[in-house]
Amino acid sequence: MKLRLVYYVLAMTFAQVSFSQNTITEIDIEGNKRTTESFLKRLAYVKVGSNLDSTDIVSDVRRFRLLPSVASASFTTEKLANNTYKLTYKVVENFAIIPGLNVSQDVNEDLAYRLSLFDFNLFGQNQIVGGFYSRNVFDSYGVFWEAPNLFTRKWGIGLNYQNNVLQQPIFFEDERDVNYKFNARAFEFRVFYEHNFNNRFELGFNIANEDYDYLDGNLPSDIPEHLSLNRFSIIGEYEYNDITNEYQYVEGFRSVFTFNLTALAEGNTELLKNFFIGRNDFEYFKRIGAKGNWANRLRLGYATNDTTPFAPFALDNQLNLRGVGNVVDRGTASVVLNTEYRYTIYEKDWFAMQTNAFIDAGTWQDPGGELEDLVKGNNASLFTGLGLRFIHKRIFNAVFRIDYGISLGDKANNGVVFGIGQYF
Numbered sequence: 001m002k003l004r005l006v007y008y009v010l011a012m013t014f015a016q017v018s019f020s021q022n023t024i025t026e027i028d029i030e031g032n033k034r035t036t037e038s039f040l041k042r043l044a045y046v047k048v049g050s051n052l053d054s055t056d057i058v059s060d061v062r063r064f065r066l067l068p069s070v071a072s073a074s075f076t077t078e079k080l081a082n083n084t085y086k087l088t089y090k091v092v093e094n095f096a097i098i099p100g101l102n103v104s105q106d107v108n109e110d111l112a113y114r115l116s117l118f119d120f121n122l123f124g125q126n127q128i129v130g131g132f133y134s135r136n137v138f139d140s141y142g143v144f145w146e147a148p149n150l151f152t153r154k155w156g157i158g159l160n161y162q163n164n165v166l167q168q169p170i171f172f173e174d175e176r177d178v179n180y181k182f183n184a185r186a187f188e189f190r191v192f193y194e195h196n197f198n199n200r201f202e203l204g205f206n207i208a209n210e211d212y213d214y215l216d217g218n219l220p221s222d223i224p225e226h227l228s229l230n231r232f233s234i235i236g237e238y239e240y241n242d243i244t245n246e247y248q249y250v251e252g253f254r255s256v257f258t259f260n261l262t263a264l265a266e267g268n269t270e271l272l273k274n275f276f277i278g279r280n281d282f283e284y285f286k287r288i289g290a291k292g293n294w295a296n297r298l299r300l301g302y303a304t305n306d307t308t309p310f311a312p313f314a315l316d317n318q319l320n321l322r323g324v325g326n327v328v329d330r331g332t333a334s335v336v337l338n339t340e341y342r343y344t345i346y347e348k349d350w351f352a353m354q355t356n357a358f359i360d361a362g363t364w365q366d367p368g369g370e371l372e373d374l375v376k377g378n379n380a381s382l383f384t385g386l387g388l389r390f391i392h393k394r395i396f397n398a399v400f401r402i403d404y405g406i407s408l409g410d411k412a413n414n415g416v417v418f419g420i421g422q423y424f
Contacts, residue, residue: 022052026086033093035069036124040089043067043153045197052077052085063197064089065245068120068128068396069096072246094396096121100132100420104318107167107179107326112136118144120396125149128158138165138181148192156192158204167215169327170309173368178217184210188235202237206260210272212310223309229267233260243285247393248344248352249293250285276304277312283424291344293354297424299336311367315381321360322417323383323405331364335374338424342389354389358423360405382408389422397421 027048029037044060046053057075064073072092077085100116118130127150131143146158168182190204214225236259243252259278279301286294299320303312311330315321320336340358347353363380365373373379387403399421406414417423 022083022085024048024050024052024087025080025084028086028088029091030088031091031093034096034121034124035067035091035093035126039125039149040064040091043149044089046087052087057087059197061089062244064091066241066243067126069094069124069126071394071396092394094120094394095398096396098396098398102420103418105326106136107169108137109326110137122147137167140164140166146190146192148194154194158190158192160188162186162188168212169330171330171367172220172309173366174220176218176220178219178223179215180212181215182210182212184208190235198240198242200237200239200241202235204235206233206235207231208233212272223271224268227268227272227310229265229269229272231262232264233262235260243283248342248354248389248391248399249287250295251287251293252285254281254283256281256283271308271310272305278302281424288341291347293342295338295340295342295422295424297336297338299334299338301334303332305332305367307368309367313364315362315364317405317415317417318419321362321381321383321405322358322385322387322403322423323360323407323415324381324413325415328413329364330367331373331379332367332369333365333371333374334362335364336360336362340387340423350392350394352389352391352393354391356387356389356403357385358387358403358405359384380409383413384408 024046025048027041029040032040043063046056046060050056061073061075064070070091071094074090076088076090079085097119102114104112106112112135114132114134116130116132118128120126120128122129125147128144128146132141134140140163142160142162144160148156150156163185165181165183168180170178170180186206186208188204188206190202193201195201208231210229210231212227219225238257240255243250243254257280259276262275279299282298284296288294301313305311311332313331313334314327315324315329316327317324338358338360340356342354342356344352344354360383363374365371366379383405385403385405387401390400392398401419401423403417403423405417
């Protein structure tokens with residue numbers, strides 16, 4: 001009799017606990033215009049029938065804010081009957097069809113430019129499709145399509161084709177510089193997997209044909225005028241993302257590791273081998289007050305072709321050190337630290353203007369050198385400067401930036417750097 005009483009009390013207690021759970025019975029999404037409601041609901045962890053958990057809801061809101069099509073997101077809850085609730089996500093959409101124009105100087109100090117057009121919200125599913133044409137001494141172009149959530153909330157694919165033709169300066173130990181015409185035709189396929197809102201993986205392959213043709217300079221006798229390589233590479237990326245965006249403001253930490261591993265190669269493999277190239281970006285952002293934003297990036301790079309002058313890492317205005325110039329040196333390993341303070345000096349409706357003060361520092365390993373080159377003073381550069389940002393808050397990545405950097409070291413370099421999007 002006592003045992004039956006115990007079972008009865010436990011059963012009634014369980015029933016009361018289950019009944020008292022706050023349950024979501026309706027989910028609505030407001031503010032979406034082009035982004036489909038079905039896509040956002042598929043992306044969210046919270047479903048109809050889920051318990052009301054503010055932690056899960058806030059996680060969904062953060063995930064929405066990371067989408068190219070979403071400028072801002074929030075939520076409200078409404079109590080219905082019998083411990084049931086209606087959950088409403090509210091989003092402010094970005095305009096996601098973005099034309100691009102990037103103007104700079106090429107390695108000959110002539111005009112270089114890049115024209116692009118991308119849709120970051122194809123079919124209302126945040127798929128990316130677009131292409132670019134650039135003129136940087138020679139003509140280049142590329143086409144891209146990515147669908148990170150094509151199959152499920154976690155799985156997607158992407159592919160692209162690029163034909164990049166550039167004038168590549170190559171630097172030798174005896175301080176001779178030689179210019180080559182570099183032509184790379186490459187097809188790439190990737191599989192995307194999003195384990196959760198913080199961890200994302202990519203794995204794929206790249207099939208490329210690369211040619212180097214001598215243009216000018218004092219060419220060493222043991223270096224051929226023409227080099228060619230057919231390459232099949234395994235490529236991958238791992239991203240840990242704990243970033244929160246709110247219009248032009250960013251807060252949190254992100255780490256992005258990318259690699260390229262040559263599996264098969266035919267041609268001038270000794271000079272162009274680059275059998276492994278790895279890079280990791282560590283980024284940290286901190287909001288300071290209502291209008292300030294402190295941004296930091298540490299970039300580490302390493303390649304195994306440490307005996308060839310055809311090194312993969314370039315010292316360049318647009319890549320790492322603002323004011324250093326256009327491809328002024330190359331290395332087979334690099335350490336770069338960028339830090340800047342951004343402050344919004346004007347903001348009204350869709351428009352914002354920021355000013356920024358920055359410090360860029362970097363060092364690299366010479367081709368044929370040792371890792372200890374990274375700590376030698378003659379391979380280090382330090383730049384500082386000021387800049388402006390003109391921001392359209394409701395167009396994805398619509399940031400026009402101007403930076404002026406000056407050298408704090410022995411090198412007398414300085415210069416203006418233009419670009420679309422924040423520098424990092």
